[in-house]
Amino acid sequence: MAGLELLSDQGYRVDGRRAGELRKIQARMGVFAQADGSAYIEQGNTKALAVVYGPHEIRGSRARALPDRALVNCQYSSATFSTGERKRRPHGDRKSCEMGLQLRQTFEAAILTQLHPRSQIDIYVQVLQADGGTYAACVNAATLAVLDAGIPMRDFVCACSAGFVDSTALADLSHVEEAAGGPQLALALLPASGQIALLEMDARLHEDHLEQVLEAAAQAARDVHTLLDHVVRQHVCEASVLLGD
Amino acid sequence: MAVEMRLPVARKPLSESVGRDTKKHLVVPGDTITTDTGFMRGHGTYMGEEKLIASVAGSVERVNKLICVKALKTRYNGEVGDIVVGRITERRRSAEDELAMRGFLQEGDLISAEVQAVFSDGAVSLHTRSLKYGKLGQGVLVQVSPSLVKRQKTHFHDLPCGASVILGNNGFIWIYPTPEHKEEDAGGFTANLEPVSLADREVISRLRNCIVSLVTQRMMLYDTSILYCYEASLPHQIKDLLKPEIMEEVVMETRQRLLEQEG
Numbered sequence: 001m002a003g004l005e006l007l008s009d010q011g012y013r014v015d016g017r018r019a020g021e022l023r024k025i026q027a028r029m030g031v032f033a034q035a036d037g038s039a040y041i042e043q044g045n046t047k048a049l050a051v052v053y054g055p056h057e058i059r060g061s062r063a064r065a066l067p068d069r070a071l072v073n074c075q076y077s078s079a080t081f082s083t084g085e086r087k088r089r090p091h092g093d094r095k096s097c098e099m100g101l102q103l104r105q106t107f108e109a110a111i112l113t114q115l116h117p118r119s120q121i122d123i124y125v126q127v128l129q130a131d132g133g134t135y136a137a138c139v140n141a142a143t144l145a146v147l148d149a150g151i152p153m154r155d156f157v158c159a160c161s162a163g164f165v166d167s168t169a170l171a172d173l174s175h176v177e178e179a180a181g182g183p184q185l186a187l188a189l190l191p192a193s194g195q196i197a198l199l200e201m202d203a204r205l206h207e208d209h210l211e212q213v214l215e216a217a218a219q220a221a222r223d224v225h226t227l228l229d230h231v232v233r234q235h236v237c238e239a240s241v242l243l244g245d
Numbered sequence: 246m247a248v249e250m251r252l253p254v255a256r257k258p259l260s261e262s263v264g265r266d267t268k269k270h271l272v273v274p275g276d277t278i279t280t281d282t283g284f285m286r287g288h289g290t291y292m293g294e295e296k297l298i299a300s301v302a303g304s305v306e307r308v309n310k311l312i313c314v315k316a317l318k319t320r321y322n323g324e325v326g327d328i329v330v331g332r333i334t335e336r337r338r339s340a341e342d343e344l345a346m347r348g349f350l351q352e353g354d355l356i357s358a359e360v361q362a363v364f365s366d367g368a369v370s371l372h373t374r375s376l377k378y379g380k381l382g383q384g385v386l387v388q389v390s391p392s393l394v395k396r397q398k399t400h401f402h403d404l405p406c407g408a409s410v411i412l413g414n415n416g417f418i419w420i421y422p423t424p425e426h427k428e429e430d431a432g433g434f435t436a437n438l439e440p441v442s443l444a445d446r447e448v449i450s451r452l453r454n455c456i457v458s459l460v461t462q463r464m465m466l467y468d469t470s471i472l473y474c475y476e477a478s479l480p481h482q483i484k485d486l487l488k489p490e491i492m493e494e495v496v497m498e499t500r501q502r503l504l505e506q507e508g
Contacts, residue, residue: 149318
């Protein structure tokens, strides 16, 4: 049976993009008035919403409070209508927990937690439509939401996924490309310093190809940064014009 | 019963209605503010490899040798001398506290206080050691973002329209009827529970709606801006002030008056 050709001879992918090209990104900050910070992002057909509360006092047991820094609590949830088939996802299931943990590790590296000892920062992310690159969209949305809340961060955290097909590294995989079963890597980067906040891959990839794929993901993350930077600047510019004084 | 319905409308960017361009230095996290090591770093910045880098998205403010970045919205950072309004949620359970304070302030009371000291972890210690602070009686509380409350010499204002307002630096604004006579001996711990007249209540409701309009249009809150907004809102009914078009109109007029007053 003829398989789906992920990369044509002329170098075009299934949706017409080039190997290193990102999907169209649109983002908006401050979408919820009730939360301290919120943001919405669309990467192609993947849509994610992030909401941030904090920093505030630790809820629940005081024993969990860290004396010198803030606790970052991330929760990931995927809407039942987010995939092609409607699927009920109970709240504490493995994938949600794992994603929550990954998001927490990513943001603990970026947020300056020492400035808010004995407090808690809550980040809730929900995927409304999943078309590949859900981790990346979640991280990008959460970055904007944390910025909207005014929580100090070392730098933006920009994430992107990458794969490897026909000895070419592809950036920003869509669902079709992810489902094809090739190796895929998710990278979260702090662009100004080039430091990696999180790198995740669970597939087989020959180590000779690793550098190429990593570079493709890093370049894509930097491109995402350019876009998010523009969105944030515009938002700040608008709001500061209004405040005047 | 009259019902009013609205259909969703695309938000237009707020800056369209304001025709000013300000030359502010806007930064986002990760941006280098300066490589000059002579500056002291304030809020919103951190030092990384010989450079001063921004940690929040906002505008750079420079006061002599101190550089800080003022974010659009932040959690309230206590500073000594700030006035705050808040509700008591929990209190120390020690013997001397029982004897001294329980008679005056209970859990659940709304109080105004001044920041006495700030601890290294960000916690603040408050005091009500003056007769103007203490328990708050009848009035209306409005919660806004702390960054919208302008720092002024005094935060207790008796507005000429017939009500008084306390602009807490933590974003809690308390609107209450102006007390008839200042009771010097009562101190700040007895709440006045006499019924408030309809006229006073109308003034307070109108002020509350004015403050909400100013906040939606992201204007700084201080006694003059609130007063001008109140005066601009008089032609409208109090409940109409919550409609977006009327909000815009009233705030636009307020802005004009404030600009004329400055210039």
